[in-house]
Amino acid sequence: xxxxxxxxxxxxxxxxxxxxxxxxxxxxxxxxxxxxxxxxxxxxxxxxxxxxxxxxxxxxxxxxxxxxxxxxxxxxxxxxxxxxxxxxxxxxxxxxxxxxxxxxxxxxxxxxxxxxxxxxxxxxxxxxxxxxxxxxxxxxxxxxxxxxxxxxxxxxxxxxxxxxxxxxxxxxxxxxxxxxxxxxxxxxxxxxxxxxxxxxxxxxxxxxxxxxxxxxxxxxxxxxxxxxxxxxxxxxxxxxxxxxxxxxxxxxxxxxxxxxxxxxxxxxxxxxxxxxxxxxxxxxxxxxxxxxxxxxxxxxxxxxxxxxxxxxxxxxxxxxxxxxxxxxxxxxxxxxxxxxxxxxx
Numbered sequence: 447x448x449x450x451x452x453x454x455x456x457x458x459x460x461x462x463x464x465x466x467x468x469x470x471x472x473x474x475x476x477x478x479x480x481x482x483x484x485x486x487x488x489x490x491x492x493x494x495x496x497x498x499x500x501x502x503x504x505x506x507x508x509x510x511x512x513x514x515x516x517x518x519x520x521x522x523x524x525x526x527x528x529x530x531x532x533x534x535x536x537x538x539x540x541x542x543x544x545x546x547x548x549x550x551x552x553x554x555x556x557x558x559x560x561x562x563x564x565x566x567x568x569x570x571x572x573x574x575x576x577x578x579x580x581x582x583x584x585x586x587x588x589x590x591x592x593x594x595x596x597x598x599x600x601x602x603x604x605x606x607x608x609x610x611x612x613x614x615x616x617x618x619x620x621x622x623x624x625x626x627x628x629x630x631x632x633x634x635x636x637x638x639x640x641x642x643x644x645x646x647x648x649x650x651x652x653x654x655x656x657x658x659x660x661x662x663x664x665x666x667x668x669x670x671x672x673x674x675x676x677x678x679x680x681x682x683x684x685x686x687x688x689x690x691x692x693x694x695x696x697x698x699x700x701x702x703x704x705x706x707x708x709x710x711x712x713x714x715x716x717x718x719x720x721x722x723x724x725x726x727x728x729x730x731x732x733x734x735x736x737x738x739x740x741x742x743x744x745x746x747x748x749x750x751x752x753x754x755x756x757x758x759x760x761x762x763x764x765x766x767x768x769x770x771x772x773x774x775x776x777x778x779x780x781x782x783x784x785x786x787x788x789x790x791x
Contacts, residue, residue, distance in 0.1 A: 479513045480538035480697060485525040485546070485689075487643050488518040491668035491727075492661070492689060496597060496720055497541060500691075500712065507708050512701070514539070520644045529692055533590040538697040541597065542690055544583070545625020551586045552769035553579070555626040556776060557596065559686015560765060562758035563779060569786065570599045570685045571721055577778050580687070582771050593698055595713045597689040598720035600728075601682035602627060603662040605675040607650065609744055616750045622646055622658035626761065627683050634750075634757040643669070650674045659683060663731040664724070672739040678732075680743055 482501075486493040501514040523531050528540035529547050544554035557579060564570045574580045580596050587594035610616050616635055623631050623638040631638040641649050641658075649655050651674045660669050663678065672678075691713055698706055735741040745751070766776035783789045 477511050477513065478701065479515050481517070481522075482514045482539040482541075483517045483522045483528050483531065483537050484541045485519050485528060485543060485643070486541060487520075487669070489668055489670075490519075490643065490660075491664045492541075492597075493518060495723075495727075496689070496716070500716060503712050503716070504709065507712060508705055512705060512709070520642065525642055529590070529592065532692045532694050533592050535591075535694050535696050537694065539691065539693045542692055543624060543688055544690060545627070545688070548625055550590070551583055552772045553583045553586060553775050555761075555765045555768070556772060556779065557583050557687045557690075558625050558627075559602070559684035559688060560758070560762055560776075560779065561627060561630045561684045562755055563762075563783060563788075564685040565681075565788065567599055567601065567685055567721060567725055569782075570687070571718075573779065573782055574599065574687055575717075577782065579775055579778070582775055586771065587692065588695065591695045593693040593695055593710075595691045595693075595710070596687035596717060597691055597713075598717055598724060599685065599687055600721070600724045601662045601685045602659050602688060603666075603682045604657050604659045604679040605666045605671050606657040606677040606679060606744075607653075607675045608656065609677050610746055610750065612747060613749050613753065616746065616753075619657055620655045622649060622655045622660075626765070627659065630683070630754070630757055630761055633760065634754045647671065647674070661688070663728050663735060667731045667735050672735050672741050676739055676741050678735070678741050678743050679746060681745075 484493060484497055486497065497516060501516060504512050504514060519525060525542070526546045528537065528542050529550070531537040532540050544551065544558040548554045557574065559570065564573070574596055584594045604621065610619060613635065619636045621631055621636050621638045622641045624640050628638040628640060639655070641655065643660065646658055646660060647670055650658055650671060658671065658675065660666055660671065662682065666672055666678070693709070698709065701709070732741070762776055766773040780789060
């Protein structure tokens with residue numbers, strides 16, 4: 447073919463047009479910014495200790511090529527809308543509680559932590575990571591084009607404005623709750639309702655609710671809940687994977703392969719660091735809460751705890767009925783608890 451100026455211009459134009467039609471490829475030298483919506487208010491200890499730390503680690507380990515643009519709870523989407531926004535690719539990443547996705551992910555209740563199951567944090571960590579439970583919810587989330595990773599394992603414990611001294615007291619109690627624990631507390635006799643984290647303090651202060659849970663001691667302390675609710679209830683309601691990272695699979699797959707592995711490995715490393723760190727920080731936070739707010743650790747009356755145990759075991763069956771995956775997860779949990787001597791198989 448005889449080459450001419452017109453031919454050259456045509457070839458260049460065709461090349462530019464083809465380039466615009468091809469999917470954008472992220473190179474190893476590009477800087478990528480992910481928009482990240484959290485369900486944690488910036489006051490929450492996990493916002494700084496987990497999310498801001500992850501941002502710093504990923505920036506460091508990618509030589510600044512991956513930057514997380516953080517948005518606290520309620521700033522872009524409601525907490526229950528984050529998963530959907532990540533699924534649609536409107537957000538690159540988010541933090542959520544599986545409690546918000548129980549209608550969408552059948553194993554979310556098991557991952558969140560079934561009530562009255564585990565007694566120690568290490569048991570729940572082993573259950574999720576070594577017995578295939580995290581993989582189950584990852585398979586479900588992948589159907590929505592979302593990569594799911596448990597953020598850490600920790601207990602959920604209530605705070606109360608006033609002690610509960612009888613079943614009548616418990617049945618007249620309004621409690622801020624979420625997910626499977628909201629159902630559990632309601633079935634046990636209390637009135638439980640979901641209130642977003644950014645509205646929680648005011649709801650306790652004004653008496654809309656008389657009790658609440660936001661993590662355990664650290665969560666309550668960081669959210670200033672002890673200023674209006676100085677009674678801390680133990681043992682925990684549950685121990686579970688109560689927080690999670692969710693990432694758009696499209697956003698993840700657009701990263702260079704080594705950067706994808708960096709993201710996943712950093713989140714996995716942070717799971718173990720934060721889970722272990724949380725145990726230590728709980729005790730330290732409790733001493734601060736006692737000294738600064740006169741916090742008192744209490745138990746619920748025996749009759750209330752007996753009712754809660756009945757409700758919990760009923761809920762295990764209800765969660766198992768949600769899907770074949772959920773049934774398999776609950777059966778694995780029962781077998782594990784039997785091995786630990788907690789239940790009869």
